[in-house]
Amino acid sequence: MQSLNLDPNGLWLGRIERPGVGPCVVTLREGVVTDITSKAAPTVRDILEMDDAVSYLRNAPGKAVAPHDGQFAWLAPCDLQAVKACGVTFAGSMVERVIEEQAAGDPAKADAIRGRIGARIGDSLSNITPGSVEAEAVKQALIEEGLWSQYLEVGIGPDAEVFSKAQVLSSVGAGAEVGLHPISTWNNPEPEVVLAVTSKGIIKGATLGNDVNLRDVEGRSALLLSKAKDNNASCAIGPMIRLFDDSFTLDDVRSAELTLTVTGEDGFVLNGHSSMAQISRDPADLVRQTIGRHHQYPDGLMLFLGTLFAPTQDRDTKGGGFTHKLGDVVTIANPKLGSLTNTVRLSTECPEWTFGASHLMRNLAARGLL
Structure with missing residues (x-):
């Protein structure tokens, strides 16, 4: 163990x-x-x-x-639970989503755009409550600056982004290979806390997840979100669900610090982190926006909470940022949730998902x- x-x-x-x-x-x-x-x-x-x-x-x-x-x-x-994910729940990663959109999925353009608008947006949004009067004022200011984006809408607007990350039983576990769609050339891991939620909307525990992200695909159009997020072996969850008890509660999730390490076969090492204390929306609110009278999940759901992590460290060329290479070993860890380690391959090379609910x-x- x-x-x-x-x-x-x-x-x-x-x-x-x-x-x-x-x-x-x-x-x-x-x-x-x-x-x-x-x-x-x-x-x-x-x-x-x-x-x-x-x-x-x-x-x-x-x-x-x-x-x-x-x-x-x-x-x-998880087994019969739906696998859902929340996006743009951190101001820092929201800025990167705006940059992806402005760059139209081109990493070469992203660095210049980041320098022009990154600090401006990030600093102004770091302490704003989504859906508040202050958030609406910032929205209007950004519209005037020509910087409004659909990512800012879900980042500081009243409604959270919630999407289907993976099909029931399609997620892979600790030690498995995770897959990148072969059309992607700009991508990254996303270290996240994943909640285990019952059919009644009760949060029973938490685990770790890698919401593998294709930055170029989603950056070209948000309408490509499904292609960017739901592919063979593109969702890793584990290693195990830690149930809430006297030693571990939702408050531990709210304060969780996640670390990320990517080690490449080329000797490249990337270290990152995601701090749940900086999330813009409370985990319980994200659950309420996902399940309720408006939407039922008879077998419960697993809910990715989003990530603060957005890699900007150059890997090969100056200004080119980070992207995965095949063979990268990704480890997401937290002292109370363990370590989730997976190796990066193409989705077309990972074992096919053939074991469904039937x-x-x-x-x-x-x-x-x-």
């Missing part, structure tokens, strides 16, 4: 793939992976929907999975769990 860096005091819920068996629901007990899959709760969704998921996870019968037991693989810790149901039925 060393590579996942999971807090021994945490209450952990996750999934693994056991060869010859299939997806299994697991927890950690004294650092040992323990299979707790049962008829009572054959999926992670079933446990999260329980009124007292904490007590169930602590007391559920289980069997230790030995390290030599088929060399299991970590899966994303396959899961058939697998569980064949194992006598339904």
